Amino acid sequence: MTVIFSKKCEYGLQAVLFLAAQKTGTVVSAVTISEVLKIPREFISKILQSLRDSGITRSTKGKSGGFCLAKPASEIKLIDIVEAIDGLEIFNSCVLGFPECSPVTPCPVHDSWGALRDQAFEMLSNETLDKLKDKTLSKIQSL
Amino acid sequence: MTVIFSKKCEYGLQAVLFLAAQKTGTVVSAVTISEVLKIPREFISKILQSLRDSGITRSTKGKSGGFCLAKPASEIKLIDIVEAIDGLEIFNSCVLGFPECSPVTPCPVHDSWGALRDQAFEMLSNETLDKLKDKTLSKIQSL
DNA sequence: ATAAAATCGGAGTATTTTATCCAAATAATT
DNA sequence: AATTATTTGGATAAAATACTCCGATTTTAT
Numbered sequence: 064m065t066v067i068f069s070k071k072c073e074y075g076l077q078a079v080l081f082l083a084a085q086k087t088g089t090v091v092s093a094v095t096i097s098e099v100l101k102i103p104r105e106f107i108s109k110i111l112q113s114l115r116d117s118g119i120t121r122s123t124k125g126k127s128g129g130f131c132l133a134k135p136a137s138e139i140k141l142i143d144i145v146e147a148i149d150g151l152e153i154f155n156s157c158v159l160g161f162p163e164c165s166p167v168t169p170c171p172v173h174d175s176w177g178a179l180r181d182q183a184f185e186m187l188s189n190e191t192l193d194k195l196k197d198k199t200l201s202k203i204q205s206l
Numbered sequence: 207m208t209v210i211f212s213k214k215c216e217y218g219l220q221a222v223l224f225l226a227a228q229k230t231g232t233v234v235s236a237v238t239i240s241e242v243l244k245i246p247r248e249f250i251s252k253i254l255q256s257l258r259d260s261g262i263t264r265s266t267k268g269k270s271g272g273f274c275l276a277k278p279a280s281e282i283k284l285i286d287i288v289e290a291i292d293g294l295e296i297f298n299s300c301v302l303g304f305p306e307c308s309p310v311t312p313c314p315v316h317d318s319w320g321a322l323r324d325q326a327f328e329m330l331s332n333e334t335l336d337k338l339k340d341k342t343l344s345k346i347q348s349l
Numbered sequence: 350a351t352a353a354a355a356t357c358g359g360a361g362t363a364t365t366t367t368a369t370c371c372a373a374a375t376a377a378t379t
Numbered sequence: 380a381a382t383t384a385t386t387t388g389g390a391t392a393a394a395a396t397a398c399t400c401c402g403a404t405t406t407t408a409t
Contacts, residue, residue: 066301067210073303125376126384158209160216168348171338175329186318195314205311268406269354
């Protein structure tokens with residue numbers, strides 16, 4: 064079960080973190096990413112292709128081709144990947160599914176949930192890929 | 207799009223809050239709930255039936271039958287509904303979808319996300335249906 | 350008794366999400 | 380030039396989630 068992001072988004076986050084953990088500019092094939100992260104090959108290809116369209120990754124075709132980041136890891140935030148794949152709607156919609164949940168017509172948990180949601184957004188906006196490099200490397204070791 | 211709960215769970219939470227906002231012991235039909243909350247009738251029936259199996263609601267058949275809470279609103283927490291429908295897995299699994307995300311092999315956001323997740327759990331465990339009654343009533347007014 | 354209004358249970362359908370397959374294009378290597 | 384390893388794009392398949400249908404049963408009210 065997914066926690067808050069779609070599987071697509073989880074995979075995208077994992078893959079992009081993985082790319083950021085490589086030496087800058089290293090090109091990694093979808094097969095490698097797929098094997099290391101245990102993500103279906105064709106699926107992660109598609110995800111990285113869509114992230115390329117969003118300007119987050121870059122791809123090179125042909126033998127020894129693959130994927131790498133389109134920008135320095137310090138310029139990519141986790142929220143960018145989330146936005147590109149799942150969108151930002153979750154940070155703007157009611158946790159209980161009520162329509163028009165706003166300060167004027169708040170749901171019963173509007174305030175308490177709102178605070179949490181804002182913290183989550185904040186967190187994802189602060190974390191850049193380079194800040195997470197060391198932690199990503201140790202996680203990869205353990206896989 | 208759902209925020210963190212399935213549609214089933216969102217609907218369940220809404221319906222149970224609605225029941226808690228009625229005078230104690232009032233029996234409400236699935237049709238009424240469906241109309242007020244704009245939830246497909248057959249769908250909310252099934253959801254309330256499964257919540258009955260979990261001991262949260264009670265149902266009475268026949269004419270003037272319907273659903274009510276199985277216990278006092280003060281004894282039902284939001285987390286109980288979540289647990290009954292979606293389960294508690296989301297409070298115990300990695301937000302990035304990594305396997306074995308634990309203090310020993312943490313994902314890159316293990317600590318920051320963990321804190322948020324615990325707060326969310328806490329919140330859902332503190333909020334009982336009766337505490338939310340007034341807020342629920344105003345929300346229902348606005349629908 | 351009969352009719353009306355409700356839940357119940359089980360099966361079925363629709364939609365969305367996740368995943369796979371394959372042929373074509375591209376580029377490096379031999 | 381041929382081979383190999385890769386991405387690309389489009390179609391398709393499988394699985395999960397969301398939702399519906401309907402006949403049977405139960406209860407109340409006339």
